[in-house]
Amino acid sequence: MEGSAEFSGLRAYFLRERPTLLRLLKARLGNPDEAEDVLQELWLRLSTMNSAPIAQPGGYIFRMANNMATDRHRSLSASMRRESEWIETYGQSDEIVPPVEAGMLASERLRQIDAAVAALPERTARIFRLYRYEDVPRRTIAELIGISVSAIEKHLQVAYRAIHALEGADDDEPGTAGEQER
Amino acid sequence: MSNGDRILRQAIDWHIRLADGDTDLWHGFVAWLEADTAHAKAYDRVASDDALLDDRGAQPVRPTIVPVPRRADARRKKAVFWGAGMAAVLTGAIGLAYFRPAADAPYFVEAPAGGGRQVMLADGTRIMIHAGGRLRLDRAHPRLAAIEKGEALFQVRHDPANPFRVEAAGRVIEDLGTIFDVAARGPELRVAVAEGSVSFNSGQNHILLKPGMVINASADDQIEIRHVDPGTVGAWRLGHVDFDDVALRDVVRQLRLSNGIRIALSPELGSRRFSGVLRNDRGGDEIVRSLAQLSETRALRVAGGWMLERSAAR
Numbered sequence: 001m002e003g004s005a006e007f008s009g010l011r012a013y014f015l016r017e018r019p020t021l022l023r024l025l026k027a028r029l030g031n032p033d034e035a036e037d038v039l040q041e042l043w044l045r046l047s048t049m050n051s052a053p054i055a056q057p058g059g060y061i062f063r064m065a066n067n068m069a070t071d072r073h074r075s076l077s078a079s080m081r082r083e084s085e086w087i088e089t090y091g092q093s094d095e096i097v098p099p100v101e102a103g104m105l106a107s108e109r110l111r112q113i114d115a116a117v118a119a120l121p122e123r124t125a126r127i128f129r130l131y132r133y134e135d136v137p138r139r140t141i142a143e144l145i146g147i148s149v150s151a152i153e154k155h156l157q158v159a160y161r162a163i164h165a166l167e168g169a170d171d172d173e174p175g176t177a178g179e180q181e182r
Numbered sequence: 183m184s185n186g187d188r189i190l191r192q193a194i195d196w197h198i199r200l201a202d203g204d205t206d207l208w209h210g211f212v213a214w215l216e217a218d219t220a221h222a223k224a225y226d227r228v229a230s231d232d233a234l235l236d237d238r239g240a241q242p243v244r245p246t247i248v249p250v251p252r253r254a255d256a257r258r259k260k261a262v263f264w265g266a267g268m269a270a271v272l273t274g275a276i277g278l279a280y281f282r283p284a285a286d287a288p289y290f291v292e293a294p295a296g297g298g299r300q301v302m303l304a305d306g307t308r309i310m311i312h313a314g315g316r317l318r319l320d321r322a323h324p325r326l327a328a329i330e331k332g333e334a335l336f337q338v339r340h341d342p343a344n345p346f347r348v349e350a351a352g353r354v355i356e357d358l359g360t361i362f363d364v365a366a367r368g369p370e371l372r373v374a375v376a377e378g379s380v381s382f383n384s385g386q387n388h389i390l391l392k393p394g395m396v397i398n399a400s401a402d403d404q405i406e407i408r409h410v411d412p413g414t415v416g417a418w419r420l421g422h423v424d425f426d427d428v429a430l431r432d433v434v435r436q437l438r439l440s441n442g443i444r445i446a447l448s449p450e451l452g453s454r455r456f457s458g459v460l461r462n463d464r465g466g467d468e469i470v471r472s473l474a475q476l477s478e479t480r481a482l483r484v485a486g487g488w489m490l491e492r493s494a495a496r
Contacts (some may be wrong), residue, residue, distance in 0.1 A: 018213055020208070020209055023216065024208070024212045025214050027212060027215035027216050027222050028215065028222055028225070030219070030222065035319075037401070052487075056204055058204060058205030058206065058208070059202065059203050059205060059207070060203050060205070062205070062208040063200070063201075066200070066229070066231070069370065070226070070229040070230060070232075070233050071228075071233065073226050074229060074230050074233060076345075088409070106234055109231065109234060111234070113231060113235065115198050132235055133235065137202070137413070138201075138202070138263070140413040141186070143413065143414075144417060144420055144424075145409075153198055153199070157191075157194060157198060157342060158195070160194040160198065160228065161191065161194060162329070164190055164194070164227065164228065164231075166187055166190060166191060180195065
């Protein structure tokens with residue numbers, strides 16, 4: 001199949017980027033063993049994946065690794081939170097608290113996020129929803145709304161800042177993108 | 183600004199840019215993470231919140247149109263919703279309903295004339311119905327939808343063993359893993375593909391459609407294929423349709439298929455082209471008025487619809 005060439009392309013990317021992928025996972029997870037675990041899991045996923053053509057294989061693999069780190073964090077913090085609440089209440093941790101607990105915390109946070117988005121200027125909220133809820137690519141949003149991609153990014157910054165209750169969420173200063181060392 | 187805020191801002195900037203970042207950008211990000219453990223903590227906050235939005239599947243959504251019976255079961259499989267209710271919030275015109283009719287029988291979903299409607303099927307397939315459109319669904323055949331009239335955008339949960347099929351205007355469209363748009367009224371049909379591919383079958387013609395391809399089938403099964411920017415397929419869900427130098431007769435055809443507005447063109451307008459943006463979340467009269475204004479024509483009411491003719495004076 002012609003797809004197998006693409007697959008070996010992904011694998012080649014993985015092998016070439018492996019050291020940086022590992023650094024990414026170590027930095028995000030703060031634990032070398034866990035980073036190796038996730039990297040191994042990533043490798044397994046890549047080898048069982050349907051080999052649809054991918055536009056940017058490098059970015060794609062990094063994104064996968066990064067998402068897996070986020071998932072790891074979330075399940076970890078949920079289980080830690082459950083554990084500590086349980087210990088506070090009952091002084092032991094050998095029972096399992098129903099997962100509903102974590103779900104409720106998540107839904108509470110989601111409500112906060114929704115409220116923050118709803119309070120944004122209409123245009124900003126619309127762009128954020130298109131981007132984040134509808135998965136419309138930035139370039140497409142830019143075309144639909146008739147402004148530049150970088151203007152779209154400004155709106156997204158404003159939205160994310162509002163979600164994280166940052167001061168100046170509604171100002172339009174360029175933010176820190178330019179200051180970052182790349 | 184406090185140092186913590188500054189770092190959080192940086193984390194947000196990274197997160198936005200990484201969404202379509204190349205390898206170089208990721209290398210820069212890794213260096214930033216390694217520079218300070220506070221960076222990783224801040225980034226984790228941003229990424230975790232964002233991931234929360236991905237699996238809000240279990241969250242109730244706010245329908246803006248009359249809610250239909252919803253399954254009580256709140257805990258569904260993860261992330262089947264994509265981001266349910268978004269369209270609703272975004273134009274205020276599209277309602278979302280998690281559809282659960284009582285009996286195993288065909289049922290109909292109709293979008294009111296002034297606004298679209300979104301339907302989520304049990305397998306995660308999402309259908310956005312254009313204002314005034316009507317679909318037939320059947321719980322006994324969950325991978326089948328029939329367009330009675332109008333237009334709908336399908337985001338199909340792909341299953342190679344059990345392809346999703348759309349019946350419209352006597353033809354069959356079969357998903358091969360994809361997002362596609364179908365508009366049908368009477369014997370006329372238009373299919374456009376945004377992502378993946380779709381197989382089109384009219385009995386006589388069997389065609390594989392790729393992203394950006396639009397197929398127009400007329401009453402006598404004349405087939406015409408065009409190419410458009412795949413990003414524009416289904417863009418009507420944003421509440422407006424952009425025409426860029428499109429033949430006026432094609433605009434009229436589209437309004438007939440998508441909105442059910444019948445417009446005849448007077449002969450001298452046969453070769454006229456049109457550029458402009460029409461709101462499609464408005465009533466037919468208002469759409470025709472905008473079209474006339476933007477195309478510098480005059481709209482006359484005739485039996486069963488409208489007639490556009492060249493404006494008398496300039």
